[in-house]
Amino acid sequence: MIVWDRGTYAPIGEPIAKLGLGELKFRLDGAKLKDGFTLVRLKGSTNAEGRNWLLIRERDIYARPGSDITAEAPASVLSGRDVEELAAAAAASAEAPAAPPR
Numbered sequence: 001m002i003v004w005d006r007g008t009y010a011p012i013g014e015p016i017a018k019l020g021l022g023e024l025k026f027r028l029d030g031a032k033l034k035d036g037f038t039l040v041r042l043k044g045s046t047n048a049e050g051r052n053w054l055l056i057r058e059r060d061i062y063a064r065p066g067s068d069i070t071a072e073a074p075a076s077v078l079s080g081r082d083v084e085e086l087a088a089a090a091a092a093s094a095e096a097p098a099a100p101p102r
Contacts, residue, residue, distance in 0.1 A: 002076040002083060005030040012036070025058075031077045032069055034062045 007030030018024055022041030028034060036058030041051055057063060074082040081089070 002081070002086060003078045004070075004076060005032040006077050007031055007033070032073050036060045 005028075007028060009029070010027050012025035012027060015024055015026075022043075024039040025036065026039075027036045038056045038058065040054045040056060042054055076082070076086075079086075
C-alpha cells in the first residue's frame with residue numbers, strides 16, 4: 001500500500017449544512033497537496049450508492065495549470081517507493097522460497 005500524501009484538512013464554512021446541500025469545500029495542507037477543493041454532488045446522475053460527486057480543485061495560490069502532481073511526485077511519502085516499485089517487491093517476495101520451519 002502507498003501512502004501518497006499525509007497532512008491535515010480543514011473544512012471551509014459550515015460543512016454539515018453545505019454537505020446536505022450537495023457541496024463541501026475544504027483545504028488540504030499535505031506534503032504534496034496544499035490546495036482548496038470543492039466536492040459537488042451531481043444532480044440527475046446516480047451510481048450504485050445513488051450519488052455521484054465531482055471533485056473540483058480551487059484556483060488558489062498553489063494551483064499550477066497543466067501540472068500533474070501524480071506524475072511529478074508518484075512516490076509514497078512514507079517509503080519513498082512508487083506503485084511499480086511496490087508491485088515489483090511484492091512479486092519478488094511471492095516468488096521467494098518460504099523459510100523452513102524451525
